[in-house]
Amino acid sequence: MSQLWPSYNPLPVSFVRGEGAWLFDKDDNRYLDAAGGIAVNALGYSHPALVQALVSQAQLLWHTSNMYHIDHAEALASRLCELTGMAQVFFGNSGAEANEAALKLSRLFARTKGIAEPKIIVMERAFHGRTLATLSASGNPKIQQGFEPLVDSFIRVPYNDVTAVANAIQANPDVVGIWVEPIQGESGVRIPAPGYLSALRKLANQHQLLLMLDEVQTGMGRTGQLFAYQHEHILPDILTTAKALAGGVPIGACLIQGKALDLIHPGMHGSTFGGNPLATHAGLAMLTTLVNENLIADAGKKGAALLADLKTAFSDLSAIVDIRGMGLMIGIELDRPCRDLMRLALKHGLLINVTADKVIRLLPPFIINEIESQLIVNRLSVVIREWLTAQAEVSTSA
Ligand SMILES: Cc1ncc(COP(=O)(O)O)c(C=O)c1O
Incomplete structure (x- = not known):
């Protein structure tokens, strides 16, 4: 039983170290961090x-x-x-x-x-x-x-x-x-x-x-x-x-x-x-x-590339009503509340944030490379599709 104030509702994970855009739990499982400590860890971890x-x-x-x-x-x-x-x-x-x-x-x-x-x-x-x-x-x-x-x-x-x-x-x-x-x-x-x-x-x-x-x-x-x-x-x-x-x-x-x-x-x-x-x-x-290290201009360029890749990857999903962003501050708005996606993404080794109930917010560190950026898109795509399929199954069986 935690003796911290119950003002947060943390996900079932605790990290012990970080490196670049990655966080590691005590069993050395690694998670790609697209939430960046909610816009804090701009240089990632252990820079x-x-x-x-x-x-x-x-x-x-x-x-x-x-x-x-x-x-x-x-x-x-x-x-x-x-x-x-x-x-x-x-x-x-x-x-x-x-x-x-x-x-x-x-x-x-x-x-x-x-x-x-x-x-x-x-x-x-x-x-x-x-x-x-x-x-x-x-x-x-x-x-x-x-x-x-x-x-x-x-x-x-x-x-x-x-x-x-x-x-x-x-x-x-x-x-x-x-x-x-x-x-x-x-x-x-x-x-x-x-x-x-x-x-x-x-x-x-x-x-x-x-x-x-x-x-x-x-x-x-x-x-x-x-x-x-x-x-x-x-x-x-x-x-x-x-x-x-x-x-x-x-x-x-x-x-x-x-x-x-x-x-x-x-x-x-x-x-x-x-x-x-x-x-x-x-x-x-x-x-x-x-x-x-020219990371400010990089945030602009990397963000534009990530935004374009997300738009392409999700163009077939009608549940996504808007994808918008400036630099490495990106929002993917769904047509329904989607806080559960944070937990599901965690299982897929991806850290994301959901804000205002319906918006997936991505705030990755500026030091992410192209492979990591692509991995964010791929993992997120798997997570959202899996979640939407499960939701559709629940509504058909109901
Ligand atoms: C625009 C803005 N102002 C103020 C705050 C509050 O900052 P802090 O949590 O460091 O007090 C936040 C935190 O998310 C924010 O996004």
Whole structure:
């Protein structure tokens, strides 16, 4: 009997080591990982650059405190700013914590405008985390139920609908920001029309609002650019990221520029572990490897190839209603709930994720090779066909 909180429902497997795109259980069975720790393990497992950074740092020092300068945090912040056009970084330990920092900044920004009860425009089906404020901002009643009263600072509009945002701004003088995921990950890899982010940037400029981007999942190269907003050549005021930032060592970052600068002063925000030498050294190793090994462009190319192969392999399956993706963030939407596929895929040595009940989400590491990519397609094809056949048999015998 587990004495962990029963907040998860884990599959019947436990891994003891990993190598490249593969995980191994205690009997040395191997599993091809197309879920990538839910967008965390972008360099796969045991990547030498990360191992070297972690081992060398652990031998020297892994935690001091924010009472002192932390050179690796300075260096990671500087590299992130150089690669994004942002100006300053706050480090925490998770996506939700980075998002909380973003929300706190939006409150300070409201004060500069004399707004006492500020509102942020957020999107239907958004996911921003599990803290009280971030779950309130999320557009999924399942993660909110039982935790009311919610934080009452959000106005919700449909995703991928610029007019809805413009109307909400007109109707609410207390709006101070627009908060959006460039691609909605948890709600099923939902990709907005090209130009959506640029249009939101324009609206934010017109109305002196903060454009706040949640790139906790899309960030660190997954879509084929370091950050997804870079496909549209805009700059947000606030940008959050986490997941792949240190390849699996807990870290989150809130990057700011423009209107979001000069709001924070010493003592106003903090985090005990945030930016510690171990996590930020790992983050630097991650960023250096992504850039030096050309893995960001690779994620774009490998993702496009995988998407095309999946479309070909499943073209005859009417139960699949859509296959979509950008880089190595791919969603395969079925016409029915399909969470059982995760368990069946496990039996076939493949790790996948199912989100929003009906969407198989693939987030493989950027280091997968062509053979592994083909293996994902082949194994998934076997799994889905076996499952659909079993479902058809059940419905005929019923
Ligand atoms: C877009 C987005 N924001 C925030 C979060 C929350 O991140 P964390 O679980 O690290 O708090 C997630 C996690 O899936 C996410 O996908």
